[in-house]
Amino acid sequence: MTIPWRALDTTAGEPDQALASPADAAFIGDLRRGAPRAVALFCDRYSDHVLRVLGRILGDDPELADLHHDVFVHALGALRSVRDAAALKGWITIIAANVARSALKRRIRRRWLRFLPWEELPDLPARAAPDEAIDAVRRTYVVLDQLPMDDRVAFALRVLEGMGIAEVADACSVSVATVKRRVARAERRFRELAAKDPVLAELIDGEATWTTT
Amino acid sequence: MDDHLDNLARFARRVASTQDRQLRTVTLTTRERLLAPAAAHSQRHARAPALVLAVIALAACIVWLTRPQAISFEVGSGGEAGRVGAWIAAPEGGALPLQFSDGSTLRLEAATRARVASTGPAGAHVVLERGAIDVDVRHLPDRAWTIDVGPYTVLVTGTRFHVAWSAEDETFRLQMIEGSVRVSGPRIEEGRSATAGEVLEARVREPLPSTQAPPSMASPPEPTQEAIAETSAPPGDMARPLASHPTTAATALPAPPRASAASAPTSPAWADLARAQRFDDALAAADRAGFDRTCEAAASADLLILADVARFGSRPAQAEQAYLAARRRFPGSADAARAAFLLGRLAFDQRGAFAAAAEWFGTYLHEQPSGAFAREASGRLLESLERSGDIDGATEAARRYLAAYPGGPHAERAKSLVTR
Numbered sequence: 006m007t008i009p010w011r012a013l014d015t016t017a018g019e020p021d022q023a024l025a026s027p028a029d030a031a032f033i034g035d036l037r038r039g040a041p042r043a044v045a046l047f048c049d050r051y052s053d054h055v056l057r058v059l060g061r062i063l064g065d066d067p068e069l070a071d072l073h074h075d076v077f078v079h080a081l082g083a084l085r086s087v088r089d090a091a092a093l094k095g096w097i098t099i100i101a102a103n104v105a106r107s108a109l110k111r112r113i114r115r116r117w118l119r120f121l122p123w124e125e126l127p128d129l130p131a132r133a134a135p136d137e138a139i140d141a142v143r144r145t146y147v148v149l150d151q152l153p154m155d156d157r158v159a160f161a162l163r164v165l166e167g168m169g170i171a172e173v174a175d176a177c178s179v180s181v182a183t184v185k186r187r188v189a190r191a192e193r194r195f196r197e198l199a200a201k202d203p204v205l206a207e208l209i210d211g212e213a214t215w216t217t218t
Numbered sequence: 219m220d221d222h223l224d225n226l227a228r229f230a231r232r233v234a235s236t237q238d239r240q241l242r243t244v245t246l247t248t249r250e251r252l253l254a255p256a257a258a259h260s261q262r263h264a265r266a267p268a269l270v271l272a273v274i275a276l277a278a279c280i281v282w283l284t285r286p287q288a289i290s291f292e293v294g295s296g297g298e299a300g301r302v303g304a305w306i307a308a309p310e311g312g313a314l315p316l317q318f319s320d321g322s323t324l325r326l327e328a329a330t331r332a333r334v335a336s337t338g339p340a341g342a343h344v345v346l347e348r349g350a351i352d353v354d355v356r357h358l359p360d361r362a363w364t365i366d367v368g369p370y371t372v373l374v375t376g377t378r379f380h381v382a383w384s385a386e387d388e389t390f391r392l393q394m395i396e397g398s399v400r401v402s403g404p405r406i407e408e409g410r411s412a413t414a415g416e417v418l419e420a421r422v423r424e425p426l427p428s429t430q431a432p433p434s435m436a437s438p439p440e441p442t443q444e445a446i447a448e449t450s451a452p453p454g455d456m457a458r459p460l461a462s463h464p465t466t467a468a469t470a471l472p473a474p475p476r477a478s479a480a481s482a483p484t485s486p487a488w489a490d491l492a493r494a495q496r497f498d499d500a501l502a503a504a505d506r507a508g509f510d511r512t513c514e515a516a517a518s519a520d521l522l523i524l525a526d527v528a529r530f531g532s533r534p535a536q537a538e539q540a541y542l543a544a545r546r547r548f549p550g551s552a553d554a555a556r557a558a559f560l561l562g563r564l565a566f567d568q569r570g571a572f573a574a575a576a577e578w579f580g581t582y583l584h585e586q587p588s589g590a591f592a593r594e595a596s597g598r599l600l601e602s603l604e605r606s607g608d609i610d611g612a613t614e615a616a617r618r619y620l621a622a623y624p625g626g627p628h629a630e631r632a633k634s635l636v637t638r
Contacts, residue, residue, distance in 0.1 A: 041253055048249045060241045061234070069241075074248040081252070138236040145233050164230045165237075192226060203594045203627040209229045 032090045036081065048077060051094065055101045058176075061161040062105035064146030072108055076101045098168075098176045102158060109154055137204075144205050148198045152191055159184055160191035288337045291318045305333045308349065318342065321356035322363070327382075338362075341374070350382035350391075367392075369422060370403030379412075388422040397535060398569075411569050414535040486512070489520045492527050500527050509536055513543035518553035525560065534568045555585040559595055566602055576602035576611075597628030604635060613638070 035043035055076050059069055066072070079100050087096050149157050155177070162173045163184070174184040199205040291300040293316055300306075300316060308314035308326040316324040316334070320341070326332055330349025334342050341355070341363035355363050355374045363374035368383040370390045377397030383390055392401060398413040404422045412418050488503035504512050504524055516524060525540030541557040541564070548554045562578030565571040579599040583592060596619045603612035616632035623629065 044252055045249060048252060052246065052248065056241050056244065056246070057238070060237055060244075064237075065240065069244050070246055070248075073244075073246055074251055077248050077252055138232065139240065142233050142236050142240070164226070165234050167231075167234070196226065201627055203597055206627045207593065208232075209225050 033084065033087055033093075037084045039081075044081065047081075047093075051097050054094065055097060057166060058098055058101040058162070059105050061165045062102065062158055063108055064149065065143065066108065068108060072104050076104050079104065095172065095175050098172070099178065102162070102176045106154060106158065109157075141204060141208055144202050145199075148195055148202065148205065151198055152194055156187045156191035156194065159187035160195060163188045164192065164195075288339055289319045289322075289342060290337065291316050291334060291342070300334060302334055302337055305331060305347075307331045323352075323354045325352040325354075327351065335366075346381065346383050348383060348385050350380065352378075352380050354378045355397075368403075370401060370420065373400040373402075390418075390420045390422075392418040394418075411571065413538065413569065415539075486516065486520060488512070488527075489516075489523055492523050501533070504528075509539070513540050514547070518544055518548040518551055521547075522553055522557060522560075525557070529560075529564065534564055538564055550585070552586065552589070555582050555589060556591070558582040558585065559591045562595070562598060562602070566598060572602045572606035573608075576606055576608070593623050593626055596622065597626060597631075600628060600632055600635065604631075609635075609638075 032043060032046075036047055052073070056069070056073055059066075059072050059076070063069065063072075076097065080097050083100070087093060149160065152160065158177060159173055162168045162176055163170065168176070170181055170184055170188075173188070174181045177184060177187075179187075196209070199209055292298060293300045293306060294314055297317075306314065306316070306326065308328055308330045310329050312328055314326040314330070316326065318324075322341075324332075324344065327350040330351060331347040332349070332351060333345050333347075335345050336343045343364045343366070344351075345366040346368070351365070353365065353374065355377050365372040365374060365381060367381050367390055368385065368388065370383075372379075372381060372392065377399050378395040379397075379399060380393040380395065381391065390403065392399070392412055394412050394414050394416045396414050398411055400411050401418060402410070403420070410418070486503075486507065488500045488507065491500035491503055504527070509524075512524060513521065521540055521544045525537045525544065528534075528540060529537035538561065541561045544557040545554045545561075558578050559582040562575045562582065565578060566575035576599055579595045579602060582589070582595045583599065586592065589595075596615070600612050600615035600619055603609075603615055613635050616635035619626065619628060619632045620636065626632075
């Protein structure tokens, strides 16, 4: 359950001037000054998008909330590289994708330290829902864990999040042609691996219905 | 090819939609943290080395003082302190309780001899020389109890059961009431799990009764209400026949009346909580309403929800209870068939009881040969048969699988069986 955000205190030392909205060019200046209202607006506007980008790339991760915070901290610390408010969304998407990549790399490093075969998540995690859709999502990410990172990120942003090819290319800091190759390769590999999972195979190509409670 | 891409795109949309539901439950604090005063980040003073050493020393003392202590126990109703290693004999005419400091209780039946061989922070090692014990080990994290029963060993983590050993005819009997244990010993060297409702009997000189031969797909089992009933006989019934298999009943419960839609409660509180994905609350609500009573009153769809919530709440015994109730109360229904499939998964995934799993998957296929889970059940059936050691049955199941699902997810495994 999301903690309700407390009302912003607008009376403590705020500059006596109207603040720009995220759509205005002056908004960047407000953010660089650290104006609380601007920071709050920035957060409000892109919070859901950042969470979705992280979630699509990483899947279920106990650090999602912290990573979400990391994205905004990085963003607020790198505002000098942004000149156009219209570019804010694409720019924060790049940051979110990079934060997600770093988290994935840390996961891979932790795997090597376990000295045990990386086991598939138990079929019955303690807090998981009986919802078969959520089980299917879990299995999806088990498959995605087997893809190369670049292909996985491209697949997550293009196929799962539904971003345009140009957007994905920007987020991954590569050309459109490269993204197209990565997405095609990832789709092919995803299908091959998913075909070996009885539940996914059934859901992608079979007759099984996607049931939710 | 376009169909493939369309299928994948459709699947991806559903993944995203489901994931969005999950993401709404993430507790975000970014806004608050960004807008909080920066005092926490500003000054960090170097700690004096002496202060650091003092803190370390204090921490070491705390660790030493709070280190886990071995549990202790008292004997009898008078609370006499128990001695590790000493033999304890219950009187001929009555039972003798042993009360342990972790809340566990062992009740030695009349004329029983046993001893607490050792104790530790996580449990005790008890040796039953002769007679019977009612065991109630409190379910706490990392519990590790062992009960030696003649040549058999019962590993306990948080369970209620009744165990008995007869040295004269070298017979071991275990009746599970709650939880699960693992048993090893003569004829079952690799260990076998036993869960609530099961009765396990073994004689040293005789082989363990084998589980029923798995049904072929041509002649699937015909489960009766008696055969799929849970056993809940009171402890101490030494003449109880073996009931370690889901289709072999120790006691036939009277067939309950078929539940009607009118008698089933509409949208019970725990079901609403489950649908809202508040699963811990759902389980708690079901417990408050009485889990057993709920199993006897809920509608079939709600019963499967209850079972699934228990399954994912790490309560496989209760999940099994609810699935079995669905089958007993709604025989012949699609929900009953689905319960059979899920019982198979429970047996396969949770208990490693592959023979039992094969029975359940075969039951599902008999009841719903073209059902939504037919392909998965067929695949899991051949896998269960193989793992249970029935290679002939597995090979036959593999042939049928390949005929029906030549490109299915279990096709490779089936091919390897057929060409073996």
